[in-house]
Amino acid sequence: MTAGRHFLQIPGPSNVPDRILRAMDYPTMDHRGPAFADVGRKALEGMKSIFKTESRVVIYPSSGTGAWEAALVNTLSPGDTVLMYETGHFATLWKKLAEKLGLNPVFIEGDWRGGADADAIEARLKDDKTHEIKAVCVVHNETSTGAVTPVAKVRKAIDSAGHPALLMADTISSLASVDFRHDEWGVDVTVSGSQKGLMLPPGLSFNAISEKALKVAETAGLKHSYWSWDEMAGPNETGYFPYTPATNLLYGLNEAIDMLHEEGLDNVFARHKRHAEATRAAVEAWGLEVLCKVPEHRSPVLTAVMMPEGHSADRFRSVTLQNYDMSLGNGLSKVADRVFRIGHLGDFNDLMLCGTLSGVEMGLRDAGVPHRAGGVQAALDVLGRKFGAERAAA
Numbered sequence: 001m002t003a004g005r006h007f008l009q010i011p012g013p014s015n016v017p018d019r020i021l022r023a024m025d026y027p028t029m030d031h032r033g034p035a036f037a038d039v040g041r042k043a044l045e046g047m048k049s050i051f052k053t054e055s056r057v058v059i060y061p062s063s064g065t066g067a068w069e070a071a072l073v074n075t076l077s078p079g080d081t082v083l084m085y086e087t088g089h090f091a092t093l094w095k096k097l098a099e100k101l102g103l104n105p106v107f108i109e110g111d112w113r114g115g116a117d118a119d120a121i122e123a124r125l126k127d128d129k130t131h132e133i134k135a136v137c138v139v140h141n142e143t144s145t146g147a148v149t150p151v152a153k154v155r156k157a158i159d160s161a162g163h164p165a166l167l168m169a170d171t172i173s174s175l176a177s178v179d180f181r182h183d184e185w186g187v188d189v190t191v192s193g194s195q196k197g198l199m200l201p202p203g204l205s206f207n208a209i210s211e212k213a214l215k216v217a218e219t220a221g222l223k224h225s226y227w228s229w230d231e232m233a234g235p236n237e238t239g240y241f242p243y244t245p246a247t248n249l250l251y252g253l254n255e256a257i258d259m260l261h262e263e264g265l266d267n268v269f270a271r272h273k274r275h276a277e278a279t280r281a282a283v284e285a286w287g288l289e290v291l292c293k294v295p296e297h298r299s300p301v302l303t304a305v306m307m308p309e310g311h312s313a314d315r316f317r318s319v320t321l322q323n324y325d326m327s328l329g330n331g332l333s334k335v336a337d338r339v340f341r342i343g344h345l346g347d348f349n350d351l352m353l354c355g356t357l358s359g360v361e362m363g364l365r366d367a368g369v370p371h372r373a374g375g376v377q378a379a380l381d382v383l384g385r386k387f388g389a390e391r392a393a394a
Contacts (some may be wrong), residue, residue, distance in 0.1 A: 007326035009356045011143050011302035012196035014172055014346030020199055024248045031165050031247055040239030043250050046257035050175060051190055051208040053182040058207045058232050061246040064172040064193035067205035068094050070227035071168050071189040075213055077103045077221030080134040083124055085116035089144035094137060101222060103166040103347035112334055114294035115149035122157035135166040144332040147292040148178060151202030155186040166213055168255055177345045179269045188213040198256050199346045203249050266268035272300035275344040275353050278382040279303045282357045282375035291339055301345040306338060308370050313340045349352035350383050
């Protein structure tokens with residue numbers, strides 16, 4: 001037995017706060033009964049405030065992969081071309097899913113060290129004179145690399161190209177942690193999941209849907225049943241679902257929405273930015289390199305750190321887990337064993353960050369990874385400056 005609480009510092013699933021665990025710890029109610037309508041309505045309406053939309057939100061009992069599929073099958077037809085951008089592992093998985101569905105994804109290659117390039121997307125769309133491209137799909141926060149795509153700039157690129165393609169954005173690891181504005185940014189389908197910024201266990205996924213996307217869905221030709229927006233529409237109007245919902249996760253979701261609004265979304269976003277800045281100060285002080293090389297694209301949710309040449313990220317992670325009972329994110333596919341990822345998202349505060357970075361610094365030492373000491377102190381200096389400025393402003 002290991003004393004104390006395990007440090008789960010992967011970039012999702014994130015830690016589930018006790019308040020949400022308690023909310024979920026109620027008897028399962030009749031999902032067809034009159035009391036459930038209040039639970040369902042609160043969840044469906046509440047999620048609109050998190051997506052910052054007045055349009056429809058659909059909730060599925062599934063992982064985020066299901067919401068990826070729902071976004072595609074409700075709006076597209078067999079053989080349709082979709083433009084996607086290779087920001088990392090999860091953008092690649094969405095592309096593979098599109099291929100399996102019989103779509104034709106055009107993949108703009110990336111180096112996994114930044115978000116999607118809006119200028120490159122605009123150029124591709126301008127070349128598409130016959131409007132073969134039916135949708136542009138981007139990952140807002142690429143969890144494998146710690147890079148954020150400027151979705152508002154992608155919307156501007158589509159508009160500047162005069163192109164009718166739908167805009168779809170994956171916010172699975174960014175919603176409720178990084179500012180996102182479905183309506184204001186002109187997103188047609190936003191995809192998300194429960195297990196990161198929403199602070200829940202895995203098991204719920206979401207589509208936020210524009211009126212344009214709903215109209216396009218009327219003539220879409222890909223077959224679908226479980227993921228159907230139409231099937232959801234009638235029951236959702238009164239707070240119900242067309243099949244058995246994840247009742248206890250919805251209890252937790254409603255509690256999470258309350259918690260986010262009690263703190264204030266802008267405060268939530270500022271907290272994540274503060275922790276990201278402190279973490280990157282630690283990485284720099286250690287003499288290591290952040291994977292995302294575009295400063296303005298660096299994620300508030302996680303920091304992906306490159307290992308020195310010849311050193312194994314997986315061995316370092318294993319030593320850190322064994323010695324300090326802390327889980328760090330592994331490198332995925334192209335950056336496997338070359339990168340470790342520090343999650344700093346969800347129900348997370350300054351002292352938790354300090355403990356996390358202390359564990360990383362001690363793990364680097366124990367694993368024999370070349371580095372300079374002092375990363376934790378560099379992070380403390382950032383946190384102290386930020387706290388002082390906030391106190392002065394108050």
